[in-house]
Amino acid sequence: MRATRVRATGVAALAVFLAVITGCSSQILRIYPMQKQQTVAVGKSVVLTCQAETQDPALVTQPQWKDPKGFVINEAAPGTRPEIYTEAMPAKQSQLLYISSITQAMAGNYTCVATYTNMPLSASVVLDTFVAITWVNANENQFATKGKDFKIMCEVTAEPAPSVDWFKEGTTIVTSDRYVIHANGLLIKNVEESDDGTYTCRAVVIQTGELAERNIKLEVYTAPEMEEREPRVEIKEGESAAITCKARGKPPPTYSWIKANTRENLATTSRYSVNDNTGLLTIDRVEAGDYGKYICSAVNQAGQNETEIEVEVLVPPKIFELFNTTAAEKTDGRLECKATGRPAPRISFRKRSNNDPFLNGPNEEGRIIIESSSRQTGDQMQSSAVISIARLNRTDDGLYECIAENEGGEARKNGHLTVQFKPTFEHMSNVPVWSWNSQPVNISCIAESIPNATIKWKFHEYDLIESPHVKIYGSGPISYVTVVPVDRNLYGVYKCIATNTLGEAEHIMQLREAFPPGPVLQVKQDTITATSVSFNIVGPAEDMGPPTLAFTTQYKENGNFDWNLSMNRTWSVNSPYIVENLTPMFTYDFRFAAVNQVGAGSWGAPITVVMPRRSPPEQPKWREAISSESLIHGKFADRYELQWKIPAHNGEPIDMYEVNYCPVLKVSGEWRVASETQCMVEELRSYEAISYEVRGLHPDTRYRMQVRAHNVLGYSLPAQLYVQTALGNPNGSTSIFQWAPSKMDILTTLLLLYFII
Ligand SMILES: *[C@@H]1O[C@H](CO)[C@@H](O)[C@H](O)[C@H]1NC(C)=O
Ligand SMILES: *[C@@H]1O[C@H](CO)[C@@H](O)[C@H](O)[C@H]1NC(C)=O
Ligand SMILES: *[C@@H]1O[C@H](CO)[C@@H](O)[C@H](O)[C@H]1NC(C)=O
Numbered sequence: 015m016r017a018t019r020v021r022a023t024g025v026a027a028l029a030v031f032l033a034v035i036t037g038c039s040s041q042i043l044r045i046y047p048m049q050k051q052q053t054v055a056v057g058k059s060v061v062l063t064c065q066a067e068t069q070d071p072a073l074v075t076q077p078q079w080k081d082p083k084g085f086v087i088n089e090a091a092p093g094t095r096p097e098i099y100t101e102a103m104p105a106k107q108s109q110l111l112y113i114s115s116i117t118q119a120m121a122g123n124y125t126c127v128a129t130y131t132n133m134p135l136s137a138s139v140v141l142d143t144f145v146a147i148t149w150v151n152a153n154e155n156q157f158a159t160k161g162k163d164f165k166i167m168c169e170v171t172a173e174p175a176p177s178v179d180w181f182k183e184g185t186t187i188v189t190s191d192r193y194v195i196h197a198n199g200l201l202i203k204n205v206e207e208s209d210d211g212t213y214t215c216r217a218v219v220i221q222t223g224e225l226a227e228r229n230i231k232l233e234v235y236t237a238p239e240m241e242e243r244e245p246r247v248e249i250k251e252g253e254s255a256a257i258t259c260k261a262r263g264k265p266p267p268t269y270s271w272i273k274a275n276t277r278e279n280l281a282t283t284s285r286y287s288v289n290d291n292t293g294l295l296t297i298d299r300v301e302a303g304d305y306g307k308y309i310c311s312a313v314n315q316a317g318q319n320e321t322e323i324e325v326e327v328l329v330p331p332k333i334f335e336l337f338n339t340t341a342a343e344k345t346d347g348r349l350e351c352k353a354t355g356r357p358a359p360r361i362s363f364r365k366r367s368n369n370d371p372f373l374n375g376p377n378e379e380g381r382i383i384i385e386s387s388s389r390q391t392g393d394q395m396q397s398s399a400v401i402s403i404a405r406l407n408r409t410d411d412g413l414y415e416c417i418a419e420n421e422g423g424e425a426r427k428n429g430h431l432t433v434q435f436k437p438t439f440e441h442m443s444n445v446p447v448w449s450w451n452s453q454p455v456n457i458s459c460i461a462e463s464i465p466n467a468t469i470k471w472k473f474h475e476y477d478l479i480e481s482p483h484v485k486i487y488g489s490g491p492i493s494y495v496t497v498v499p500v501d502r503n504l505y506g507v508y509k510c511i512a513t514n515t516l517g518e519a520e521h522i523m524q525l526r527e528a529f530p531p532g533p534v535l536q537v538k539q540d541t542i543t544a545t546s547v548s549f550n551i552v553g554p555a556e557d558m559g560p561p562t563l564a565f566t567t568q569y570k571e572n573g574n575f576d577w578n579l580s581m582n583r584t585w586s587v588n589s590p591y592i593v594e595n596l597t598p599m600f601t602y603d604f605r606f607a608a609v610n611q612v613g614a615g616s617w618g619a620p621i622t623v624v625m626p627r628r629s630p631p632e633q634p635k636w637r638e639a640i641s642s643e644s645l646i647h648g649k650f651a652d653r654y655e656l657q658w659k660i661p662a663h664n665g666e667p668i669d670m671y672e673v674n675y676c677p678v679l680k681v682s683g684e685w686r687v688a689s690e691t692q693c694m695v696e697e698l699r700s701y702e703a704i705s706y707e708v709r710g711l712h713p714d715t716r717y718r719m720q721v722r723a724h725n726v727l728g729y730s731l732p733a734q735l736y737v738q739t740a741l742g743n744p745n746g747s748t749s750i751f752q753w754a755p756s757k758m759d760i761l762t763t764l765l766l767l768y769f770i771i
């Protein structure tokens with residue numbers, strides 16, 4: 015074994031010797047990679063392999079690595095991984111050197127040694143380090159603020175030192191008014207929104223040829239800018255309200271609200287809530303005290319901005335005072351109305367009997383003045399208004415409505431102004447009170463006044479004394495005296511005296527004795543038919559007694575002397591005094607009396623009437639007052655209803671009415687029948703008939719219509735009228751079908767015209 019080893023050593027020594035002399039000893043120890051000098055970036059890992067290359071591995075010891083200070087580098091203990099260690103691979107006569115992360119301190123000359131047949135062998139390699147391009151402060155997302163200067167940070171280290179240049183979206187940036195390239199970044203002056211974009215920071219190390227690029231996205235932030243809005247909002251008491259606040263800005267701002275006077279943050283105040291993302295301020299159950307200035311502020315990374323909003327709380331008016339008042343006629347009166355609300359209520363007055371309110375200020379030439387004022391009370395406004403009325407009239411009495419209005423609503427309340435006045439009897443009549451035969455009567459007295467009057471009675475200037483025949487009821491404002499005038503002395507002048515705080519008034523009433531009327535002064539026969547007669551009656555003078563209420567007549571056949579068997583007829587005053595159902599050609603005696611509340615007067619004014627012979631009936635009369643020449647515009651195009659009163663039959667019963675109607679024309683102011691052939695006649699065989707509807711008329715045509723009554727003695731004179739039918743179709747509505755005259759109509763019309771000419 016030893017001999018072998020020596021021999022091997024001898025071979026190796028020879029080889030080394032040969033190697034030394036040929037300069038090829040490295041052919042025996044080789045380091046991979048083979049460059050003598052290797053440059054490695056700091057932080058990178060390095061693996062070097064040292065390999066002995068001989069035919070006979072037995073002649074070579076296992077190679078070893080030495081660090082730059084000449085210390086052998088050990089193999090790693092099992093389960094550890096030091097920064098630097100070696101690992102043997104005997105089968106391949108190799109020794110591996112591992113550096114897991116090289117540092118600058120590890121740079122230097124590393125040597126691999128071994129012996130070959132006792133001859134030392136060595137090979138070495140120089141490890142150089144360099145620092146690669148490293149981004150120290152070069153965030154890929156950076157944010158600038160509009161209007162300010164901003165440096166896009168791109169701090170880069172390398173060894174050797176790098177040079178840095180800049181691009182924006184492919185275009186080279188050079189130092190200019192706006193851009194300054196600093197060692198650690200790109201300064202942009204007065205940033206604009208258009209500076210938004212992606213910038214490229216490029217680092218180059220000329221010595222190593224290393225190049226690195228970093229894309230930096232720059233976002234330009236803008237400070238919040240408040241959107242235009244109404245500087246004032248109105249919200250309603252008791253309701254909930256929302257007030258918006260909006261600002262533009264990048265990134266979207268967050269909002270906060272404070273109340274200007276208290277500076278309290280509304281996000282933490284009860285009844286208020288703030289949405290800090292949308293800026294919406296909501297207020298629950300708004301209170302009057304919520305009015306005032308509010309500040310909304312918006313903030314983001316770029317800045318802050320705020321706006322002030324005036325909030326008015328609308329509180330509907332409440333009328334809390336309106337007293338009824340009282341004042342005397344001709345003095346001055348006033349009503350005062352007080353109301354609270356927000357904003358200050360406007361107060362007006364209206365008399366309940368009028369629709370329009372009084373004007374603010376003077377009314378009725380200054381007699382009625384309305385003055386109002388307002389002031390703050392607590393969180394609300396209080397308004398008060400006074401309506402003053404000078405020289406009060408009785409008509410000023412009444413209910414006055416106070417109307418308080420503001421933007422929140424309105425309130426109304428009534429107040430009564432009582433106008434006092436002294437008693438009057440203006441609604442009492444001066445008609446005497448009548449009595450007769452000791453009939454009890456009431457003499458009543460009603461005094462109008464405010465306040466109510468008390469009433470006293472006098473008779474013949476002395477205080478009225480009650481007695482069994484005189485009783486006083488009521489002492490005001492209504493009083494009456496019941497008198498039983500058993501004695502003439504109780505007739506006379508009764509005086510009612512009414513008194514209140516403002517004065518007194520008196521009213522005189524006469525109690526007079528009543529008598530039946532005197533005789534009728536004069537009667538004349540007026541119109542007469544075969545069966546009826548009417549009279550003109552002149553009654554007796556009335557100054558002695560109560561007014562005449564009626565006239566009565568008794569009548570009998572002449573020659574019959576007994577008035578007890580007479581007939582009678584009574585008419586109220588001023589009606590037609592007609593007696594009917596008399597017999598033709600008879601002679602009657604009439605006598606007359608006047609009637610008042612006491613009874614009938616004596617008979618007088620006798621008159622004898624001779625009835626005419628039987629004759630045809632009287633001319634009928636239209637039910638309505640229509641003269642025989644009237645032209646009536648009918649409501650219908652095809653019909654017209656005639657209505658008449660039954661005339662006197664003149665001794666023989668009416669057995670028939672005859673209705674006739676003809677189309678007519680007015681020629682030179684005269685009515686002419688256009689065509690006799692178109693005249694129609696209808697006979698109504700009834701005594702009772704009082705109307706007839708004429709049908710089948712033409713539209714827009716004039717007709718003459720007549721009605722005659724008939725009895726066995728013949729026809730009466732006709733009642734007559736003219737009618738113009740309505741336009742249009744028979745239903746009354748307009749129609750395109752107008753009356754087309756027949757050939758006959760045209761012919762007769764032409765003939766008629768010919769005769770007139
Ligand atoms: C005021 O007068 C009116 C009408 O006369 C009456 O209804 C009302 O009760 C009065 N108000 C007061 C407070 O007296
Ligand atoms: C008088 O008036 C009273 C009360 O209205 C009434 O009861 C009485 O009957 C009247 N007397 C006469 C005679 O009218
Ligand atoms: C005044 O008189 C009237 C009528 O009798 C009555 O209804 C009213 O109550 C009286 N008023 C007063 C205040 O007494």
Ligand SMILES: *[C@@H]1O[C@H](CO)[C@@H](O)[C@H](O)[C@H]1NC(C)=O
Nearest residue numbers: 566567568580581582583614
């Ligand atoms: C009027 O006549 C009726 C009967 O027709 C009779 O009852 C009455 O008493 C008469 N009146 C007078 C005032 O004659």
